[in-house]
Amino acid sequence: MINPDITLARYTVSPEVIRDLHVETLLFAPSYQLAIAAFRKAISTSQRKQAPPLRRLNNALLACAPTLTHGFEWFNADNHRALVVGTNGVLHRPELDDLHPLINIWGQHWVDTLPQRVKKKADDSKRFLDSLRELPNQDTWRTIKPELMILNPGHENGLVYQAVPALLASLLHEKTINIGDGQEIKWRRVQGNSGDRTGLFVVSQPFQATYVDENKKTGKSTPREGYFAYRLDFIVQTQAGRTYADGNLKPWVFLKLSCQRYAHERLDNGNFNRNTSILVGIGTGRITTYPFDGTLVRLPVTHHRDTGHLCWDEYLPELLEGVGGRKLAGPELVYNNPDRFGVKGNTTDRFGDEYLLVHAEGYKYHNRQHGIKTGFHLDERHAIIQAVIKQLDGLLQPDDQLPADMSAPIGFSASAAMLPFKKYRKELEIRRDRKSPARKAGDGPLQTLQERLSVNLPHSPISILVVCQENSTRSLLHQQLKRMLLIDEGDTYPAWLNVVDIYITNSQLLALYNKDTTDPLYKDTALYFLKQQHEKKALWVEFLKPYVPTNGAINLALIEINYQIGKGIDPRQQPKGAIRDAYAQLNIASQCIKKVKEFKNNKAETGDLVRAQLSLFDLVLRQTGTLLGAPSDIYKQAGLPDEAANKLDLIALYRRQTNAKSDIPKTHLAIAVRLRATGEVDVCLPSQPNQWIPYVEAGPTIGRMLAEKRAEWHNAPDKNALNLTNSQLAEFAAQVVTAQHERPTVVMIEADVWRNGSGSDSRYHIWPQLKNEELTSKRDVLDFSHISNTSIKGKYSRHDSKLTNLLGVIRLRMGNETPQYVPIVDDDSPARNFTELSGFLDQTNSDLWHYFSVGKLPTPQKAQNTEVSAGLYKLETRHDDKGRAVAGADMAIKHPQVVELVPFFVRHDFQTNELFLALCRSVHYLRSSPNWAMGNTVLPFPLHLAQCLLDDQLCILGIID
Known part of the structure; x- marks a missing residue:
């Protein structure tokens, strides 16, 4: 069977159409750069080179000037430049005279916050600050022709990769499209992608979605609500061999749609050691001389690792105060009351500022997950992208559809080497139960697990150490290991496999590391936890030595861990590193599994059963590099x-x-x-x-x-x-x-x-x-x-x-x-994901072939491919043949x-x-x-x-x- 062809969400930019747009750059003044280089040299030590905290400057700059595409970012050698784009002949950007006070305050703050051990003589700092106070004698903003970037992506050191997405986002800013049955989406620019490098993308207004969560196990129905937005990113990419006549690469523009969710309830738990993102919209100017518009700016919030105190990252409030800028609302206030600051569309602070707290996987609200599931169906993705292309009015030309290659072998025709273990075991069970000779999968016969393991473990006995504290965990691992080997529960293990039970009797082996912030050693947290890791490792090595076979066996180990990482526990306290370290020291491949709950009616809970199976698969198959066929x-x-x-x-x-x-x-x-x-x-x-x-x-x-x-x-x-x-x-x-x-x-x-x-x-x-x-x-x-x-x-x-x-x-x-993709289907049929691994050919140029591999729909996402859910939009609700409601907001949608x-x-x-x-x-x-x-x-x-x-x-x- 051949899969349908696909269209890729990649487009060609017309140089003729884009030439009327505007791009300008501002170089970080050479006098600034020379002053920074001299100061870095003065304060650097043999242990560490001190880098200038330019992200600190850029955070403050963008917080005050949302009209910029990005701040002073590195682009060539030691050069940094800022970028601004315009679509109507008017460029809103601060002039060098406006930026100069902020750069001075930033330099002073850098000096003030240097670690004591690297501070040098006072005259080094004074010389540096005096140099910054001199207003640079240089040209200000420089105009770049956008069509030249399209015709040569290397022009201006690759500025096309930031400028063109910013231009497209600016063209959509405050524009409206319609999808489905009249659903209106109004786009808004956002400044600040994740990571150090910033840029522009667009999001829609927040949408509220509500549905009823029906728990099949308990029979309870719970109303749910949440807020999300459509996020659209423009990404410029090139393709090997796709060139103009002069040999320059001819770029593509990818459109990538994703689901951005917002918090509307108090955020209880973020993710350890990671910043939280808040999108800030300015209602009135933060610095009077700086321009502002309706662009949202991503500003990170950091958590103090010991006190849990929240603060704007990179000393942002201090820099704003130093330059006389209007204050930001406190992060704690936004965390505790996210619904008060704009997510509902009509609430802001007293200055008209908005604060949208962006959800990330793992966040908890009142000990609940976010109410809205992520992702969009292929039809909704396609409808939005097509509407955007129409809105851009000929600026982006679509690609031709790609023809499908022959489908990958599936089922019984597939090679055994392509089978997941569950299918392999099912075939072996059929063979055993029917007492039939070896059946063939693909071109090769199905071999026993021992035969396949022997490929990577030749001439060696195999020992599996089952290291547990709880009998329930040990029992379940034995049960599933025997099932894996097609052994009846009451039978013994085969002679080639030695399974050793090891009982954990010393509770200190699994105890969390201590965390005492009053300990003088805690000032160097790395050394503090490393010392405990060494102690825990030594404890494990001493404990294990009597049990490790010395007959040249390949040793594998399953280790039960019973600690929980929850509120008030620093994840660095978990001893997993010490456990891995100890087993590596003894040349044992290891796999950890959380403890199993007590059986009910002689049965393990489904979650425990799946974890035990996956742990065994990982240890016995993946950690030995075993495939189930040649x-x-x-x-x-x-x-x-x-x-x-x-x-x-x-x-x-x-x-x-x-x-x-x-x-x-x-x-x-x-x-x-x-x-x-x-x-x-x-x-x-x-x-x-x-x-x-x-x-x-x-x-x-x-x-x-x-x-x-x-x-x-x-x-x-x-x-x-x-x-x-x-x-x-x-x-x-x-x-x-x-x-x-x-x-x-x-x-x-x-x-x-x-x-x-x-x-x-x-x-x-x-x-x-x-x-x-x-x-x-x-x-x-x-x-x-x-x-x-x-x-x-x-x-x-x-x-x-x-x-x-x-x-x-x-x-x-x-x-x-x-790029993202959409399968080609009839107009009346919803697009569905591929149920098997699929390949597609791209012969855009004859000199170099491109082959696109698309995975099959993952098992957990099968619900999105059913008759009732196919093509379901995020805000839609349908009913199945039994009258049960199926809501788009209640469906986690992912695409390979x-x-x-x-x-x-x-x-x-x-x-x-x-x-x-x-x-x-x-x-x-x-x-x-x-x-x-x-x-x-x-x-x-x-x-x-x-x-x-x-x-x-x-x-x-x-x-x-």
Whole structure:
């Protein structure tokens, strides 16, 4: 069966139409930059370089001047610039004379808030502040022609990526569209995307949705209400090979619709260690000389980690007071009374200001979740986007629809390697009950779990340690483990598996860390909790040693944890990092499970049952890298020749970066995961780039490395022990890709984290060839001429005999780099999500193929695809055939995201349409995992394994999800 074609929400901007719009930039004055550079040099120490708190300045600037697109943001070398756009010939922006007092106050505040240990002589500060007080002698705002940015996205250092979305948002500001049966949506500009970089998007007015929540278990009906808005983002992206005649990339504009929810009840609990966002609308000018309009500004609120006190982030009130700006309302007031400040459309503070508290997943109101579920159906998404395109009146030209590739094999025709464990077990049960010979799934026979495990655990007995305090948890784990192995409950385990019960008798093993803010050591919270982690780890190691088999077995462990992280408990108090650390020290792959409630009528609760199953699947299948069939069967079904399919190695390069916090180091890690045609999985680490270790050993190995590096971080002068530089990452990528592969090999790599640099090493790109502007011209070479290691540095051609076995490299993009979609259906039929993994072809240019992979509808979202719910708008209510109400606001709607695959450096004999498709399908079909039955993983299996491997161990660093 072939799936329907799709349209992607991507559009071409007409340079002729956009030329009448206005864009201006203001450079952060060179005299300011020189003064900052000199002061940074004066106050920096050998332990730390002091960065200027420009986000502090920008927060204050945007709070006072909502007409700006963004404040002084970095764009090139050490340069920063502000941006403003206009649609009617008039640009509302503050002049340099207006900004000068705020910059002076910001500089003084930076000096006043420097840590005592880095303050230098008074004359250093005085010299810096005196330099800021001199009004710069420079041009003010500079005009940029918008059509030039469209014709060359690199013009003005990529200003198109901020300016064009801002222009489109400005064109929609205060405009109205209609959808459905006359539902009116009025758009409003919002300034300030999440993260450090800001920009403009639009939201609708808040809508109130009400419905009745019917609990099927209790039979109770509860009225619910909540507020939401339609949020629309414009995102400029380019596509490799899509160019103008002069070779410049021809950009797309993506339209992305999402559901933004607001609080209207008192917010009891936010998310630990994360800021809260409040959208602020100015009723009267905050500084009299600054222009303002109806634009909303995102301002973050931070929580003091010990007192719980709420405050506007980055010292915003102090800066406003210093420059004589009108005060903001207190965050506590907004938290306790969000309905008083604009969410209901007719309430503001006494100055006419609005404060819309933006909901994020995890927030609790009176111990309740938000009343409105997230997401919109495909028909509602399509209707809004089409109405917006009509409103923009020819500015955006739609893309052609994309043809569907053949559907992925499903059911009994699928390879066993594509099956989730539940389907695999069902087939084995049928075979056992019918006493029939081995049945085939796809091209390969179904093997027993022992046979599949032996692929990645050769010549080793397997031990599973069940480490529990509660009998109910232990009983349920044994019950589900036997079910997993198709063993009757009263039977013993097979000889190849040794299951060891370990009883937790020492309550200190699972006790939370202490948190005593009066302890002198608590001033360095990282050291405070690390000390307790070391103590807890030692306690666990001593406890476990007598139970760890010494017969060379592969050791796996399930550990019950019984602590609860609730109100008044700091998540950093949980000892999960110490537990992982201890098991890694003993070379044991581990998985934690929360304690199980006592059985009722000899049955576990459904939630406990599912958690036990998922924990076992993760430990036995994912942490051993086990597929339930040979990947070679997948490759054959994808269309690869048998000779290649039977020997193919698929290597995934994965990079993980976490941001530095006050008590946790910045980490920049990378690994390579190799999936062999048989199903064997190995891992390569940057510290040993030519060695591959079994996947089951890699988790404990990485855990030991992170524990060692975290300890080093507290003593290292630059506190950089876990942060690989971009040059080190580039060298690792080059070593993996250009190795003399012993078998036919395909390498997959994500574009967004491997092409560019970041941080202090940002001028050194990791692998620039992955950029769209370079990929087409270099599609038949591997360009590592920028790295410093002379043994592998260079530009490799397809004729290089060393790379004969490298069939190709596949670049992946996802997230904001790929557009939303709508399936093509008849006008009278609602659009529905795909029920199976689906692929689509994009031959926009003949030089470089693009393949778009779309996952199937996840199991928890099946309700959105039923007859009664399909096409249901957010504010609609329908009734099913039994008269029960189905409300759009009561339905959490999610859609699989698009993953883009682009093969390059393809071996000459594979450069046919059929084999290009086969390479893409081989990766596309691997968006599955045996321990994941609810849908498709976003990342193909080897990348998924790499991501999980690092995620497992990050708690050792103190990184709490």
